[in-house]
Amino acid sequence: MSTAPPDADELSRRVEEFLAAHDPSATEPLEFLRARFDAGLAWVHYPEGLGGLGAPRALQPAVDRLFAKAGAPTNHPERNGIGLGMAAPTILAFGTEEQKRRFLRPLWTGEELWCQLFSEPGAGSDLAALATRAVRDGDRWIVNGQKVWTSMAHEARWAILVTRTDPDVPKHRGMTYFVCDMTAPGVEVRPLRQITGEAEFNEVFLTDVAIPDEHRLGDVGQGWQVSTTTLMNERVAIGGAAAPRESGMIGVVAGLWRDRPELRTPGLHDAVLRAWVETEAARLTGERLRQQLTAGQPGPEGSGAKLAFAKLNQEVSGLELELLGDEGLRYDDWTMRRPTEVDFTRRSPGYRYLRAKGNSIEGGTSEILRNIIAERVLGLPGEIRVDKDVAWKDLPK
Amino acid sequence: MSDLLYSEIENDLRAGVRELLDDKAPWTGVLAGTEKDEPYDAALWQAVAGQLGCAGLPVPEELGGAGATWRETAVVLEELGRAVAPVPFLTSSVVATAALLAAGERELLGSLAAGERIAVLAVPFATPPGDVAPTAQVSDGKLTGEVAGVADGLAADVLLVPTADGLYAVDAADAARTAVTSLDMTRRLADVAFSGAPARRVAEGGEAVRTALLTGAALLASEQLGLAQRCLDDTVAYVKTRYQFGRPVGSYQGLKHRLADLWTSITQARAVARYAVSCAASGDADLPVAAAVAQAHCSAVALKAAEECVQMHGGIGFTWENSSHLFLKRAKADAIALGTADRHRAALATLADLPSA
Numbered sequence: 166m167s168t169a170p171p172d173a174d175e176l177s178r179r180v181e182e183f184l185a186a187h188d189p190s191a192t193e194p195l196e197f198l199r200a201r202f203d204a205g206l207a208w209v210h211y212p213e214g215l216g217g218l219g220a221p222r223a224l225q226p227a228v229d230r231l232f233a234k235a236g237a238p239t240n241h242p243e244r245n246g247i248g249l250g251m252a253a254p255t256i257l258a259f260g261t262e263e264q265k266r267r268f269l270r271p272l273w274t275g276e277e278l279w280c281q282l283f284s285e286p287g288a289g290s291d292l293a294a295l296a297t298r299a300v301r302d303g304d305r306w307i308v309n310g311q312k313v314w315t316s317m318a319h320e321a322r323w324a325i326l327v328t329r330t331d332p333d334v335p336k337h338r339g340m341t342y343f344v345c346d347m348t349a350p351g352v353e354v355r356p357l358r359q360i361t362g363e364a365e366f367n368e369v370f371l372t373d374v375a376i377p378d379e380h381r382l383g384d385v386g387q388g389w390q391v392s393t394t395t396l397m398n399e400r401v402a403i404g405g406a407a408a409p410r411e412s413g414m415i416g417v418v419a420g421l422w423r424d425r426p427e428l429r430t431p432g433l434h435d436a437v438l439r440a441w442v443e444t445e446a447a448r449l450t451g452e453r454l455r456q457q458l459t460a461g462q463p464g465p466e467g468s469g470a471k472l473a474f475a476k477l478n479q480e481v482s483g484l485e486l487e488l489l490g491d492e493g494l495r496y497d498d499w500t501m502r503r504p505t506e507v508d509f510t511r512r513s514p515g516y517r518y519l520r521a522k523g524n525s526i527e528g529g530t531s532e533i534l535r536n537i538i539a540e541r542v543l544g545l546p547g548e549i550r551v552d553k554d555v556a557w558k559d560l561p562k
Numbered sequence: 563m564s565d566l567l568y569s570e571i572e573n574d575l576r577a578g579v580r581e582l583l584d585d586k587a588p589w590t591g592v593l594a595g596t597e598k599d600e601p602y603d604a605a606l607w608q609a610v611a612g613q614l615g616c617a618g619l620p621v622p623e624e625l626g627g628a629g630a631t632w633r634e635t636a637v638v639l640e641e642l643g644r645a646v647a648p649v650p651f652l653t654s655s656v657v658a659t660a661a662l663l664a665a666g667e668r669e670l671l672g673s674l675a676a677g678e679r680i681a682v683l684a685v686p687f688a689t690p691p692g693d694v695a696p697t698a699q700v701s702d703g704k705l706t707g708e709v710a711g712v713a714d715g716l717a718a719d720v721l722l723v724p725t726a727d728g729l730y731a732v733d734a735a736d737a738a739r740t741a742v743t744s745l746d747m748t749r750r751l752a753d754v755a756f757s758g759a760p761a762r763r764v765a766e767g768g769e770a771v772r773t774a775l776l777t778g779a780a781l782l783a784s785e786q787l788g789l790a791q792r793c794l795d796d797t798v799a800y801v802k803t804r805y806q807f808g809r810p811v812g813s814y815q816g817l818k819h820r821l822a823d824l825w826t827s828i829t830q831a832r833a834v835a836r837y838a839v840s841c842a843a844s845g846d847a848d849l850p851v852a853a854a855v856a857q858a859h860c861s862a863v864a865l866k867a868a869e870e871c872v873q874m875h876g877g878i879g880f881t882w883e884n885s886s887h888l889f890l891k892r893a894k895a896d897a898i899a900l901g902t903a904d905r906h907r908a909a910l911a912t913l914a915d916l917p918s919a
């Protein structure tokens with residue numbers, strides 16, 4: 166490509182041009198979204214032909230704002246966080262041209278939702294210990310095993326899946342990464358009820374599931390490197406989202422503070438102000454992180470943003486309940502439900518408080534993120550690894 | 563959204579300042595200086611202000627400065643904080659300079675920018691942004707009154723004194739200045755008294771002082787950031803080499819996790835500090851919020867970094883012969899300077915419409 170990537174002005178010109186050609190109120194939403202993808206205005210930092218224009222990632226929020234202002238249909242990112250935040254960057258980094266063309270467009274438009282088949286009963290923080298086996302059978306793989314805590318598996322059309330393909334080598338080396346068709350025979354999804362009462366996540370049983378070799382992402386045995394890319398993107402997706410001031414939990418609490426003077430006490434005032442400052446600090450940190458990530462892959466720095474987000478979201482959602490006092494003792498509904506989106510600020514104060522507890526577990530626990538920062542950023546000595554040079558099959562389980 | 567990163571020019575400037583400070587202000591020298599009578603390191607100041615031209619960074623070229631902005635100035639402050647350098651940069655090149663810029667004063671400003679003279683705002687160092695209650699009065703061009711706890715008061719050639727009648731410049735030689743034994747001996751305080759000192763008015767009203775304190779609060783966060791990063795760097799280096807129980811102490815999760823948390827809060831401090839200086843540089847209407855957030859956040863981060871630095875060095879960290887206490891004293895003083903975190907949160911109660919109970 167000889168032309169320079171578009172700058173902010175050029176992008177807003179293109180959005181205007183696009184909107185002139187596709188009236189949001191007169192165009193079928195899906196048709197609109199597909200056209201937006203084809204115009205390279207979906208995720209502008211992606212390459213041309215794959216929904217982007219090779220522009221700096223930091224310019225995306227401005228593009229999104231222009232579309233929002235024009236009343237354009239959205240791709241409902243709250244329904245497809247795993248697709249947009251994790252599967253897509255991984256496919257972009259490791260996928261073949263064929264895979265990128267097949268998967269990215271319907272992923273972005275929201276036609277196909279995604280889930281993440283990583284964690285297993287015996288492999289959580291220690292993801293590389295996973296036991297789900299994939300065995301080669303000609304030009305396909307046969308997969309058997311159990312995954313757990315799989316968010317939105319009940320909605321997903323596709324999954325990113327890590328498996329064990331070679332049990333005879335140490336755990337990090339014998340893994341292979343696939344795209345798994347959630348409608349394939351042998352895939353069984355069962356709800357797992359959470360502390361909120363509903364079942365956003367699931368256990369997924371894989372019994373003789375056949376995956377064609379063209380749905381392998383990366384090389385055989387390269388599963389750990391591919392997974393690392395997914396996880397780094399996950400942390401940025403959770404902690405580094407673009408947001409205006411007072412969005413998220415703090416917006417809920419600040420609004421409550423303003424609207425309900427009778428709830429105010431001096432101690433809570435101090436707590437609200439502290440939360441406001443820390444939220445603003447986290448927001449600016451996310452903004453700076455995005456400015457640093459041009460089109461490249463995020464490094465371990467994203468772990469800091471995710472770590473801070475989890476702590477803050479838990480504190481502020483707890484503050485909301487305290488502020489509410491009597492009302493904080495009520496819960497909206499314990500009925501077992503199957504949500505169709507992940508949104509930490511929805512439903513009710515009690516729900517928000519409880520859902521936030523997952524923030525320091527999902528996407529890498531806060532303890533694991535601290536290990537990552539200490540070792541990968543600060544260069545401190547690694548944890549003692551008793552399992553490093555042992556073949557996976559010989560590990561204590 | 564403002565640019566929160568560092569430009570190439572800023573990185574070059576940082577490298578130049580760091581090289582000079584490594585050479586002329588190693589912590590051993592800074593420590594020795596705290597026990598001398600000289601209120602600041604005049605030779606170092608000459609090098610920073612004169613030789614490198616840092617004093618004039620935020621001043622337009624036509625007024626004798628370098629024509630840069632508060633962004634570059636803040637990078638210098640990061641480095642000075644990193645070295646706990648005993649020079650009147652924050653007080654003269656930031657706070658007093660901001661007052662004179664706001665006042666449209668030219669003559670004194672030019673000599674500050676050139677590093678020829680040092681001026682400080684004569685207010686107690688803990689004063690938060692906002693209106694100050696003057697403790698000095700002028701009549702017939704003669705100034706009388708007292709101000710306690712003026713930072714770099716002894717280093718100053720000129721004192722800028724707020725009065726009900728505007729801001730006055732007084733030759734420091736015409737004031738009685740008493741050295742204060744300060745918590746932070748790398749930036750010493752002085753009690754100042756005027757009895758009929760000849761005074762020249764440099765600004766009417768209180769606007770220049772308000773701008774000066776606000777700019778000072780916004781930029782102080784960068785000094786705190788530099789100090790915090792230094793504490794983290796020194797501590798990480800130490801825990802990698804100190805062995806106990808047959809392992810580096812930095813291999814224990816009890817320390818690793820705290821250092822990871824510290825690193826995380828320093829990345830936040832950097833974003834917050836950069837936002838505050840970029841608001842100051844562009845005259846953004848959000849500056850009062852940005853400065854209050856920066857002070858409320860960075861004060862605690864710098865202090866935590868210094869406290870962890872002491873603790874993770876163990877016994878040696880508690881000794882006079884270790885650098886940790888220089889950082890601790892500066893960090894604690896900075897947390898009070900230009901308004902405590904609590905005062906900045908109180909300001910936010912109004913600015914962000916979160917009224918008290």
Ligand SMILES: Cc1cc2nc3c(=O)[nH]c(=O)nc-3n(C[C@H](O)[C@H](O)[C@H](O)COP(=O)(O)OP(=O)(O)OC[C@H]3O[C@@H](n4cnc5c(N)ncnc54)[C@H](O)[C@@H]3O)c2cc1C
Nearest residue numbers: 281282283284289290314315316523526527528529530532
């Ligand atoms: C709401 C939610 C949604 C999720 N969605 C998905 C999903 O869609 N797909 C998916 O694959 N997974 C998902 N997960 C799973 C999540 O990634 C794991 O729960 C997580 O990685 C922790 O693994 P574990 O549950 O086995 O806990 P364990 O690893 O057993 O951890 C138990 C405790 O030990 C600590 N610990 C473990 N190792 C260390 C160590 N080396 N140092 C210090 N402390 C340590 C942990 O921090 C934790 O406190 C989800 C989890 C939640 C809560």
